Amino acid sequence: MLSYLLRRLGLAAITIWAITLVTFVIIQLPPGDFVDAYVAQASAMGTAISAEEAHALRLLYGLDQPLWVQYVKWLGLVAHGEFGQSFEYGRPVSEVIGDRIWLTVALSLGSILVTWGLALPIGIYSAVRQYSFGDYLFTFIGFVGLAVPSFLLALIIMYVGFRYFGMNVGGLFSSEQALAPWSWAKLWDLMGHLPLPILVLSLPGIAQLVRIMRANLLDELRKPYVVTARARGLAERRVILKYPVRAALNPFASTIGYLLPFTVSGSIIVSVVLSLPTVGPLLLRSLISQDMLLGSTIILLLGILTVIGTLLSDFLLMWIDPRIRHGQH
Numbered sequence: 001m002l003s004y005l006l007r008r009l010g011l012a013a014i015t016i017w018a019i020t021l022v023t024f025v026i027i028q029l030p031p032g033d034f035v036d037a038y039v040a041q042a043s044a045m046g047t048a049i050s051a052e053e054a055h056a057l058r059l060l061y062g063l064d065q066p067l068w069v070q071y072v073k074w075l076g077l078v079a080h081g082e083f084g085q086s087f088e089y090g091r092p093v094s095e096v097i098g099d100r101i102w103l104t105v106a107l108s109l110g111s112i113l114v115t116w117g118l119a120l121p122i123g124i125y126s127a128v129r130q131y132s133f134g135d136y137l138f139t140f141i142g143f144v145g146l147a148v149p150s151f152l153l154a155l156i157i158m159y160v161g162f163r164y165f166g167m168n169v170g171g172l173f174s175s176e177q178a179l180a181p182w183s184w185a186k187l188w189d190l191m192g193h194l195p196l197p198i199l200v201l202s203l204p205g206i207a208q209l210v211r212i213m214r215a216n217l218l219d220e221l222r223k224p225y226v227v228t229a230r231a232r233g234l235a236e237r238r239v240i241l242k243y244p245v246r247a248a249l250n251p252f253a254s255t256i257g258y259l260l261p262f263t264v265s266g267s268i269i270v271s272v273v274l275s276l277p278t279v280g281p282l283l284l285r286s287l288i289s290q291d292m293l294l295g296s297t298i299i300l301l302l303g304i305l306t307v308i309g310t311l312l313s314d315f316l317l318m319w320i321d322p323r324i325r326h327g328q329h
Helices: 002-026 034-044 051-061 067-081 095-099 099-128 133-147 150-165 184-193 194-222 224-231 234-244 245-253 256-265 268-274 279-290 293-322
Strands: none
Touching: 002 067, 034 051, 034 279, 051 224, 067 293, 095 245, 095 279, 095 293, 099 133, 099 194, 099 279, 150 194, 150 268, 184 194, 194 245, 194 268, 224 234, 234 245, 245 293, 268 279, 279 293
16 A cells, blocks of 8 residues: 555656646747737837837846746746746735635635535435435536536626625625735634635536436446345445445545646636636736746646645545555556
């Protein structure tokens, strides 16, 4: 088991390095660079920037250097826990991201906990009570959750909240706490604003995982060992929970690998609609302005979240399935 863990950690480290390389190259594939985007934006606002000024900006930001030199310098900064200077904001990337990354992580973890906490029991119920009224109801809700985009659900909730309750449901803080320093009052205010965006972000995942759990468990419940256990007179709860649910959890647990980054990358439009101070809108802005260090850093963090999610998924599968622990698969 130790060799399995070490092998997975080694692969995770190689994957993170590959993410840094691919991210840095892909983000510079569009024509032009940050200076070109800056000059075009200034021209649209009626401000002319000369070629000499544009050249000086490229020298200042190091954009005149070859791509591999820029990558090596950025990789050296990342190795020391730094991420360079944001071109657009003129501040270190770590300061620009600031509290946004922790708010994003809190939102992501909350969404995953809600997704699992609701999808698991609902999926078990739908499988055990197949074709019951509850099964049909959850199936209908699941199809709605898969069909309705999250941003549209956010817009509906905002409209209902404002139209019928006079509430502004956007953001993660009230107006008096948004710019205030961190305190227990601000933390409590954050806790009061988290449930709504967590619900909006969790609904598609809940709908998908309910379908996965229901299908997997139905397949397990039809296998001979379940029929034999029932014939021996074992209690129904023990028959269902001891082996079938555990076996059905394998594909269910493997979804952690994409749930962590999905709650970040998949929430960009939702974050814009709900005015959430997460890294999603920052990523969108950095890609539009070609702020490569800021964009590369955020994509790198998404990649790290994917690797962490995959590792958690592997460890959970190893705990669930003894065959993995003993190296049979």
